[in-house]
Amino acid sequence: MSNLTRLPGIFGIFLLGMLQVLVWGGSFFLMAVMADPIMKETGWASQWVYGALSLSILVSAVLAPLISRLIARYGGRLVLASSGLGVAIGLFMMANATSLPFFLLAWAVIGIGMALGLYEALFATLGSLYGERAGAAITGITLISGFATTLSWPAVALLIEYVGWRSTCLAYGLMLVLTVAPLYIWVLPGGSVSLTKKDALYDENLSINQRVYWLLTMIFALGAVIMTAISVQLISLLQGQGYSLAAAIGFSAxxxxxxxxxxxxxxxSRKRHPIWTTLISVVFVAIGLLIVTIAPATTALGLVLYGAGNGLRAIVRGLLPLTLMSPTHYVLLMGRMARPSLIGQALTPLAGGYFLQAWGAGSVLAGLSSLAVLNVILVLFLLQLVRKQHHHPSR
Incomplete structure (x- = not known):
């Protein structure tokens, strides 16, 4: 198989995007619509039910570097194909959970499926197959997967209303079993095209600019923490700013x-270097949050700017490392770079809830704005490093 393996066509990219919608909808985004009926039926405390999601993210964080190494050595098609089965097994267990420990175990299994099938695994697979040419596919896939909550939340909520949350878990799991593996195997070629086996086995210890690596890791981790905090607490934060529940939900939309x-x-804008997209992303996030914090009367404008910046974040996670690393480093390090982000995402709901109760909405928004401004500074440092590398390329 040659390095000139063709990228998936428009239909293939659409299918890859929809597969991401399915896996995200059955794992990371599921609890938003399923937690309430679970708590009503079982009587389990909210911190345990929502804590199950944190557990699954932590499991995913622990496994992320191992998944990257597996993709580098053996290719990612079968890894991605197995993600649907992993999440489905967790959903089947969840449907039959009558005790809290078994419910938590089900979510630990879902965390394994998340490690096998969410963005980091997909980006690493595309990088291993297509090298720098993977950028076009990543952009298209993230565009489609941006509709994950728009599509999955109403569908899951409707199923819960008619058949209950347990039967919904069974139905969703069955859909994952029937669709994810066949479609991944059909759309993606096998193997690891851009990496030779020798590269995958021995190139892990080759030198990489450590400042670039750590800046990327910190930038992605801060972005993930901010995104998670806003996703979980935006309505409560806006209510703390004086808006009614209806207005807060309207702004969130x-x-x-x-x-x-x-x-x-x-x-x-594919010809633009991803570092500029990264800068635009973090600046929009920072300005948007500062507007919401300092000028609540213009909250709508602030959230539109924040949303635009956060929308670019998913693309940047795939594209920026792809241009700053060799394909081998990209595949091997995607999981390792993702670990701090995932740990931050797992801990953010707990920390955010505590700070909101202790300090109030204004202080939490000010803290998130400060993190966003810090991210702008880090990206500016990275921009300087990128410029130096272009003017004085190593080797």
Whole structure:
């Protein structure tokens, strides 16, 4: 198989995007609509039910570097194909959970499926197959997967209303078993095209610019923490700013369209170096959060800017390391770089809930704004390093 293996066509990219929608919807985003009926039926405390999601993210964080190494050595098609079965087994266990420990175990299994099938594994697979040419596919896939909550939340909520949450878990798991593996095997070629076996086995210890590596890791981790905090607590934060529940929900609805809109614009800006997309992303996030914090009367504008910046974040996670690393490093390090982000995401709901109760909405928003400004500074440092590398390339 040659390095000139063709990228998936438009239909293939659409299918890869929809597969991401399915796996995200059955794992990371599931609890948003399923937690309430679970708590009502079982009587389990909310911290345990939501804590199950944190557990699954931690499991995913622990496994992420191992998954990257497996993809580098053996290719990612079978890894991605197995993700549907992993999440499905967890959902089947969840449907039959009558005790809290077994429920938590089910979510630990779902965490294994998340490690096998979410963005990091997919990006590493595309990098191993297509090298730098993977950028076009990553942009298209993230555009489609941006509709994950828009599609999965209403569908899951409707199923819960008619058949209950346990039968919904069974139905969703069955759908994953029937669709994920066959479609991944059909769309993606086998093997690891851009990496030779020798590369995959021995190139892990080759030198890489440590400042670039750590800056990327910190930038992605801060972005993940901010995104998780806003996703979990935005409505409560806006209510703390004086808005009614209806107004807070209305403002929150602005995020989806602005995120997808910024990804559509990115499709037409592929020739721009991803460092500039990264800078635009973090600046929009910072300005948006500062507006919401300092000028609540213009919250709508702030959330549109934040949404646009956060929409670019998913693309940047795939594209920026792809341009700053060799294909071998990209595949091997995607999982390792993801670990701090995932750990941060797992801990953010717990920490955010504590700070919101102890300090209030204004202080939490100010803290998130400070993290966003710090991320702008880190990206500016990275921009300087990228410019130096271009002017004085190593080797």
């Amino acid at each position: 602005l995020l989806g369209p602005s995120q997808v809109g910024s990804r559509v614009l990115q499709v037409f």
